[in-house]
Amino acid sequence: MAIRIQLDRILLERRMSLTELADRVGVTLANLSILKTGKARAVRFTTLDALCRELDCQPGDLLAYAPGPQDQGSDEDADGTASGTT
Known part of the structure; x- marks a missing residue:
C-alpha cells in the first residue's frame, strides 16, 4: 500500500511510548x-482524530504517500480500476 503511517517518528519526536x-x-x-507497523488496512476517523489530539499534530503528519509497486492481492488493476469490471 502506498499510504505509510509515520507514528513511530511522531512518538519519537514527542518522547512518548506506544503504551502511553x-x-x-x-x-x-x-x-x-498494527497501525505503527503498517499492517492496518483502515483507520477510523475517530481514531485519527484522537491520535491528532493527543499527539498535537495534523493528519498529514501521521500519513504519507509513498508510491511503489502494487501490493499483491489487491483487487485493483494497475490503472486503479477494480478487477473484473468493464
Missing part, C-alpha cells in the same frame, strides 16, 4: 502496534 499513547487515546496497544 494507547492509554491516552483509548485504543488497545495491539491495534496501535
